[in-house]
Amino acid sequence: xxxTSTLGSIREDFLALEVPDRLxxxxxxxxxxxxxxxxxxxxxxxxxxxxxxxxxFISVVRESDDIVVRATAxxxxxxxxxxxxxxxxxxxxxxxxxxxxxxxxxxxxLGLQNAVSMLRLRGMSGxxxxxKRHVEELVA
Amino acid sequence: MPVPTDPSQELAEYSHPDRLVSVPWLAANxxxxxxxxVESNEDILLYDTGHIPGAIKIDWHTELNxxxxxxxxxxxxxxxxxxxxxxxxxxxxxxxxxKSNWWASYALWVFTxxxxxxxxxxxxxxxxxxxxxxxxxxxxxxxxxxxxxxIARNDGDIRAFKEDVLGHLGKPLIDVRSPEEYSGERTHxxxxxxxxALRGGHIPTARSIPWARAAREDGTFKSASExxxxxxxxxxxxxxxxxxxxxxxxERSSHTWFVMKxxxxxxxxxxxxxxxTEWGSAVRVPIQTGTEPGEAP
Numbered sequence: 001x002x003x004t005s006t007l008g009s010i011r012e013d014f015l016a017l018e019v020p021d022r023l024x025x026x027x028x029x030x031x032x033x034x035x036x037x038x039x040x041x042x043x044x045x046x047x048x049x050x051x052x053x054x055x056x057f058i059s060v061v062r063e064s065d066d067i068v069v070r071a072t073a074x075x076x077x078x079x080x081x082x083x084x085x086x087x088x089x090x091x092x093x094x095x096x097x098x099x100x101x102x103x104x105x106x107x108x109x110l111g112l113q114n115a116v117s118m119l120r121l122r123g124m125s126g127x128x129x130x131x132k133r134h135v136e137e138l139v140a
Numbered sequence: 141m142p143v144p145t146d147p148s149q150e151l152a153e154y155s156h157p158d159r160l161v162s163v164p165w166l167a168a169n170x171x172x173x174x175x176x177x178v179e180s181n182e183d184i185l186l187y188d189t190g191h192i193p194g195a196i197k198i199d200w201h202t203e204l205n206x207x208x209x210x211x212x213x214x215x216x217x218x219x220x221x222x223x224x225x226x227x228x229x230x231x232x233x234x235x236x237x238x239k240s241n242w243w244a245s246y247a248l249w250v251f252t253x254x255x256x257x258x259x260x261x262x263x264x265x266x267x268x269x270x271x272x273x274x275x276x277x278x279x280x281x282x283x284x285x286x287x288x289x290x291i292a293r294n295d296g297d298i299r300a301f302k303e304d305v306l307g308h309l310g311k312p313l314i315d316v317r318s319p320e321e322y323s324g325e326r327t328h329x330x331x332x333x334x335x336x337a338l339r340g341g342h343i344p345t346a347r348s349i350p351w352a353r354a355a356r357e358d359g360t361f362k363s364a365s366e367x368x369x370x371x372x373x374x375x376x377x378x379x380x381x382x383x384x385x386x387x388x389x390x391e392r393s394s395h396t397w398f399v400m401k402x403x404x405x406x407x408x409x410x411x412x413x414x415x416x417t418e419w420g421s422a423v424r425v426p427i428q429t430g431t432e433p434g435e436a437p
Contacts, residue, residue: 023188117184
């Protein structure tokens, strides 16, 4: 399976489930947001995702030829953690261009509108938009 | 048969101590027949990461709101929700949640629109339960559907609409948002997304009393005498006067509504759930900016 299809298979996984089970899958993503080892990202490299109600931070860096996306979000904000985790897992291994090509409305394609509400999905769109902006700066 | 109330001394000084339970009381009563524990949070998945054993989840957005119109579910919808959750009309419902019970207060307010006879808050909410070392589980209880009656929603006693607020100007009105939202610098909470209203400021004559002034650091409510000093002595609100509270969408003001109605015993307190997201986008309603309440037009 090519790296570009990871986001696509995440979407298929969500859409294959009944609405309540989609929340459980989101919880599994929330539980599996990778910890960022202390010091791996300098303090001033974290960017706050203002579109999220909880304190969520992202970091996008180039490590050799790879774009590496990291995110942190508190345990008290599992929905936001879940969104961050989908993007961290789904964007892993993608080239800069592949990340820029991810449709901006990807968060709306997961079938979560009725499960978590539109209001809460805005945070995930904000995260994706900010990640792309960083990628554009890295390749400029 | 209602579950006995929490006799703790810490609650006794409030006007309606039967509307509140303490963490130790809940811990001791979890398996009392007729007691249902409900968790209601801002984050829809927080319950799923671990909750009080036996507690059921009710989500403010996807379950208490109508999916199309900006309004709450109607009598049929509430009866269907309660029945699906296995809650009976004569059950004692104890609600708790995150953020000092913002959303728990909001859920309690909606239960009150339907006149559920016995609905209480857990003082301090989720954080107080965790801080006390209370157990959390991911095990979701098996629900056996109940037969909750269809009760018409009563918007008259505790809910205010925009027209009610326009007719109320000059009487006690409390804006419980942050000082920045009150003055008009922003239309949302600090650190929250900039969204929701086209204009900033507050409803003329509204006093600014941010909701959190009614809570302690640990999320529990301040004592009756501290609350009385804040709302009655400092602001001069008369417990017999009609009061309306508002915030951005009505959740933080549910917290203040609870304080004034049940902890201080004000006779008539209404929550304007349209709040700033309606008022700040409505055409030709009066708006006051800055830190002064302003005059009624």
